[in-house]
């Protein structure tokens with residue numbers, strides 16, 4: 268900002284756009300319309316407000332976030348437009364748009380009109396408010412021109428030089444400068460969280476994939492993320508497992524894994540005995556008590572069973588490249604009595620039919636925190652875990668990724684935390700909690716995704732199949748002859764696992780999604796395979812140019828003269844606000860959609876603008892580089908490993 272403010276010249280038709288730089292520098296000349304004359308004094312004060320507020324908030328605003336930057340400008344304009352004495356506080360409503368009059372739109376006029384209608388102002392309706400909002404915009408480098416359309420929408424055309432400069436700045440300073448600015452420092456993401464001794468199923472796969480992406484987006488936003496695997500390692504099922512182990516393998520301690528064999532089969536056997544044999548059931552219940560009271564033999568057997576499960580889970584995490592830190596249900600167990608005491612002191616706990624419960628306003632059923640047999644349950648553990656995360660780990664945002672079926676459970680746990688004042692009553696304030704629910708994974712028959720014999724699908728097998736199918740596809744493309752076996756395998760893993768992740772993430776997470784290998788591994792359409800190919804193509808354009816990109820970034824200039832260059836540039840610049848939206852609203856599909864559109868924009872640019880060998884080669888190579896940088900970051904945030912050669 269150069270300190271001098273430009274005012275805007277209005278044309279006779281409010282629908283007609285005008286050039287923002289068509290007026291003066293140091294002297295203020297007002298447009299001829301009556302409206303602007305009547306408002307001249309307020310315009311000047313608006314400009315003063317604008318200069319102050321921009322300075323005061325400068326370092327909070329993300330330089331890559333267009334929406335945020337425009338909102339700041341409209342905030343100043345709103346302050347100037349709404350007479351102070353009305354005491355109306357309005358948030359700027361700025362959104363990207365595809366209207367032919369602009370790139371962004373400010374939609375405040377109608378809402379504002381409904382608030383001031385009938386009051387004494389000079390406004391005659393939404394269009395005149397729109398005009399004023401436009402007229403009161405502070406001068407800036409961002410906007411090229413504005414116009415008012417229909418019921419007061421202010422359309423904004425961004426300056427292509429500003430778009431180009433912002434991209435070039437990102438190229439030299441790094442894409443980290445476009446990261447969201449969140450108000451928090453530490454978050455917990457509770458995801459994956461399978462149950463020990465049971466199969467990790469496709470629901471856990473969804474949780475793992477979605478949770479990892481959310482954690483990555485938060486980490487990109489410079490938030491410290493505690494990636495928590497809240498494994499189910501403390502249920503009553505351990506009584507039957509341990510008892511079965513002792514009875515079937517007296518030498519279990521020496522035999523270790525051999526004693527258990529296949530954990531799922533072992534679980535099934537012990538469950539069958541538990542259901543069929545009352546004497547065994549009795550012994551199993553005794554075993555739970557002895558385990559929970561800390562008897563060493565029982566603890567050792569428990570740890571051994573957990574270890575076997577853990578190793579199986581790790582095979583899945585390793586394939587997916589997902590980091591998690593296990594703090595299972597058992598971790599919180601010693602803290603439960605203390606936490607319940609805190610709740611009791613606040614008089615939140617009551618006796619009900621032998622159990623201890625918390626009644627929650629607006630809910631028909633209470634949250635049971637101590638069962639009638641005196642034992643703790645899933646809810647007592649989750650309440651305690653939440654307390655621990657907020658109070659001990661000092662997390663400011665706790666996010667739970669599970670299927671939508673658990674929504675009610677989490678709503679109740681969150682309500683109790685609010686009743687205990689661990690959380691503010693305003694759900695939008697930090698510390699904050701969110702349940703990130705997701706729908707079912709369906710098979711092609713439209714039913715729950717299972718094996719033909721209706722067993723739970725082993726995730727390792729599923730991922731292996733994605734990889735093997737990718738090897739077949741690469742072989743068909745002649746890569747097996749061209750590349751080493753390792754390279755084929757590595758590429759197939761990236762494509763295969765990437766395809767599974769993307770197929771899940773691209774849907775709105777709340778909807779059920781159908782698992783279909785043919786669809787997700789198709790190289791056309793909105794798939795990871797298509798996107799990975801697009802990325803590899805861009806890398807190869809840059810490689811084949813033979814230019815030193817680091818050098819070009821410093822010496823070359825990026826211009827966006829062709830319409831398709833401008834469209835691609837604008838889309839690149841919208842990365843910052845998109846990732847912020849995906850992250851704050853916990854919606855990875857928003858980022859997927861962005862990535863797909865980016866690839867489409869690039870294709871259009873590349874088919875209409877010659878890159879290598881053209882007069883604009885330097886600028887266009889920089890645009891290719893920026894596209895590869897943003898795409899690469901999107902892949903990273905989605906947990907997909909790109910390949911630069913396919």
Ligand SMILES: NC(=[NH2+])NCCC[C@H](N)C(=O)O
Nearest residue numbers: 457460461462497499649669
């Ligand atoms: N804090 C939590 N409750 N996290 C989710 C746990 C998911 C649970 N183990 C399940 O498999 O359904």
